[in-house]
Every structure is written in C-alpha cells, then in structure tokens.
Amino acid sequence: MTPKKSILILGAGVCGLLIAQALQKQKCRVTVWEKSKGVGGRMATRRSEGRMWDHGAQFFSFDKMWSPWIEVWLRSGLIREWPFGGSPVKYYAPRGMTAVAKDLGTGLLIQKERQLASLHIEDRSCRALDIQGANEVFDGVIFTCPLPQTVALLQTSGLESPHSWTKLTYASALVGLIEWNDENRLEPFYRESLDQALFSVTDMQTKGVSQDPAWTVVANPAWSLAHWDAPEKEQIQALQQHLLQVGLLQESQRGSWQMKKWKYSHPTSTLSPALGWIRKEPLILASGDSFGGGSVAGASRAAAAAVSLLAEVD
Numbered sequence: 001m002t003p004k005k006s007i008l009i010l011g012a013g014v015c016g017l018l019i020a021q022a023l024q025k026q027k028c029r030v031t032v033w034e035k036s037k038g039v040g041g042r043m044a045t046r047r048s049e050g051r052m053w054d055h056g057a058q059f060f061s062f063d064k065m066w067s068p069w070i071e072v073w074l075r076s077g078l079i080r081e082w083p084f085g086g087s088p089v090k091y092y093a094p095r096g097m098t099a100v101a102k103d104l105g106t107g108l109l110i111q112k113e114r115q116l117a118s119l120h121i122e123d124r125s126c127r128a129l130d131i132q133g134a135n136e137v138f139d140g141v142i143f144t145c146p147l148p149q150t151v152a153l154l155q156t157s158g159l160e161s162p163h164s165w166t167k168l169t170y171a172s173a174l175v176g177l178i179e180w181n182d183e184n185r186l187e188p189f190y191r192e193s194l195d196q197a198l199f200s201v202t203d204m205q206t207k208g209v210s211q212d213p214a215w216t217v218v219a220n221p222a223w224s225l226a227h228w229d230a231p232e233k234e235q236i237q238a239l240q241q242h243l244l245q246v247g248l249l250q251e252s253q254r255g256s257w258q259m260k261k262w263k264y265s266h267p268t269s270t271l272s273p274a275l276g277w278i279r280k281e282p283l284i285l286a287s288g289d290s291f292g293g294g295s296v297a298g299a300s301r302a303a304a305a306a307v308s309l310l311a312e313v314d
Contacts, residue, residue: 002314003027007283008128008136010116010153011144013041014296015288017104018065018303019142023310024108031138032108033130035115040101042296046177046260051204051214052096053177055260058190058202058216059092060100060296065304069104078103080208084188094208119157119284126282140283142306146170146264147290154278161286162275168290171221172228173199173265176239180213180255186248197223197242213255217243221265232259266294273305280313 005028009016012034020030038044042056059082062070070091073079078099082090093100119141120127129135143150147168154161186203194201199220204210217239219227227235236257243249266289273291278284285306289295292302 004029005139005283006137007031008033008126008138008141009144010141010150011041011288012039012101012105012110012112013144013288014043014060014101014104014299015041015292015303015306016142016144017101017108018300019144019287019306020108021068021104022065022303022307030108031136032105032110033114033116033128034110034112037112038098039105039110039112040098041299043097043101045096045098045209047096048179050210050212051179052210053204053214053216054093054097054202054207054209055175055177055216055218056262057097057296058200058207059090060097060300062089062091063297063300063304065300073100073103084190092207096209116153117156118153119159121159121282124282126284138282140285143284143286144288144302147267147286147288148264150286150288159278159284161278164271164275165286165290168271169268170264171266171268171294172224173221173262174219174224174227174235174239175260175262176215176217176219176236177258177260178215178217178255179257180215180253182213182253184213184215184253184255186215191248194246194248195242196220197239198246201243201248224265228261235259266298270298273302273309276306276309283310283313285309 009032012032024030044056046053079091115131117129117131125137126141127137151161189203189206192200199218202216204214276286287302287306289298292298
C-alpha cells in the first residue's frame with residue numbers, strides 16, 4: 001500500500017481496528033466510520049447499576065496481529081490468560097471485552113454514529129456519502145461489516161458484488177443477560193455446549209467483570225432461530241427451563257433478565273480473502289468474519305489476509 005493514501009474503513013469491530021492500525025503504521029491516512037455508539041463489534045460489554053456483561057466474545061486467541069499489544073495489556077492488567085487452557089493461548093478482559101477494543105482503537109480517527117449511505121466512483125477516488133448527507137473523498141474503502149450489509153450498500157451504490165457473496169448466510173444468536181438478586185456463583189465461570197439450546201453460560205462476577213451477580217446465557221443458532229420472533233418473556237422463560245434442566249438454576253433463585261439479539265452472530269461458512277476485491281482502482285475491498293471465520297480469531301485472520309492483499313496494491 002502506497003504511504004499517504006486516504007483509506008476509509010467501515011466498521012470498528014476487531015477486523016476493522018486491526019486493519020486500521022496496520023495501515024496507519026504504513027503511513028496511510030485512515031478514517032474509521034462506525035455506525036453504532038461504541039467500538040468492538042463482538043467484543044461487546046453492557047453495563048447496568050453495578051453489573052457488567054460480556055455479551056459477545058468471552059475471550060480471544062493469540063495470533064500475530066495482536067503481538068504489538070499483548071504484553072502491554074498483560075502488564076497493565078487489561079487482559080489475563082484464559083484459565084481453561086487450550087491452544088493457541090487465549091485471553092479475557094476483567095474490565096470487559098469492550099475495554100480491549102477501546103484500547104485497540106487508541107490513536108485512530110474513529111467517527112462513531114456515522115453510517116455510510118452510498119459510494120460514488122470518481123476517476124481514481126471514492127466519494128463516501130453518509131446518511132446525514134455529508135460526504136468525503138478517499139483513495140480507497142474497506143468494508144468490514146457483516147457481508148449482507150456490504151452487499152446491500154454496494155447495491156445501493158450501483159456496484160456489483162460477487163455472486164458467491166449472496167449465497168453466504170449468517171447464524172443468529174439470542175443472548176440472555178441475568179441480574180441475580182443474591183450471590184450465585186458458577187464454578188468454573190464458563191460452561192459451553194450444555195444442551196440442545198444452550199451454547200454457553202458465563203458467570204460475570206466470578207470472571208471478574210461484574211461487581212454484582214450477573215450471568216450471560218448464549219443460545220445456540222438453531223434454538224435462537226426457532227425463538228427469534230417470540231415475545232421476550234417467552235424467550236426468557238424457555239431459557240430458564242433449560243438452565244433448570246442442566247442443573248445451573250434452582251427454582252428458588254430469583255433475578256431479572258434482558259435479552260440481546262445478534263442478527264449476524266457468525267457466518268455459516270467462509271470465503272477466500274482474495275474474493276473480497278470489488279476493484280483495485282479506486283480500491284474497494286471487503287473483509288471481516290466472512291473471510292476469516294465467525295470469532296475474534298476469525299476477524300484477526302481476515303484482517304491479516306486483508307493487510308497482505310493491500311500490500312500488493314500500489
């Protein structure tokens with residue numbers, strides 16, 4: 001990538017932030033547009049009256065894209081090694097996973113609550129129009145949002161996307177966030193694949209994220225799809241029954257629930273990163289979990305692949 005090129009990155013999730021940091025080190029002028037109020041994507045943490053929930057990723061795996069930060073974060077206490085082993089080494093964040101994403105965004109120009117409406121090709125540049133009507137011109141644009149959103153934005157902009165993109169589908173996830181009235185410890189604090197409905201259950205207090213008793217309950221994709229349009233009360237009652245059945249909940253335990261929906265939890269398959277090209281002049285590239293896999297590790301792989309592809313472009 002030629003230094004001093006101006007690059008717009010759409011999406012401040014893990015993939016977008018890692019690409020942005022890599023390009024900024026190459027002296028590119030990088031701007032990140034994030035349509036939501038915060039950064040991190042799946043590295044999502046919710047707070048409410050003394051309680052905190054990681055309601056996306058609970059940990060992330062080491063790879064080379066994280067090398068500049070890992071030791072610094074370990075020394076500062078921002079992250080700790082995941083206590084349940086496995087290879088490669090995994091880490092979690094006692095202050096919530098969003099804290100990692102925020103630190104990863106240090107030094108970047110991130111414009112939150114700014115959403116792309118359309119792109120317009122002008123000779124060797126791209127004019128990006130946001131939904132408020134403001135526009136800026138860039139030498140290139142990199143999409144890191146979920147692929148169905150990328151396809152829709154390209155279509156709105158009169159740009160074609162590869163046929164293989166339209167075939168890729170995403171799984172969805174329903175997530176229950178529980179505020180327990182009394183102490184309710186789960187040892188170990190993370191359980192996975194408990195039954196046909198429960199993908200994972202995490203005790204946020206024992207994990208060290210929440211000051212007060214709080215759990216995150218993630219339903220698996222098939223169960224989430226079957227209950228997606230049900231009233232929230234019914235979703236909660238159904239998840240409670242599954243917690244009772246696997247022995248993690250007693251009838252006497254009381255707490256309040258709220259539900260979170262991840263429409264694009266993870267892709268059901270992945271594409272070769274080389275299929276992310278829309279055009280090379282002006283540069284328009286798609287990256288993200290569709291090109292690396294549906295996890296923080298997948299987002300890191302996609303970012304590494306995108307940076308390698310961009311290195312081949314003048």
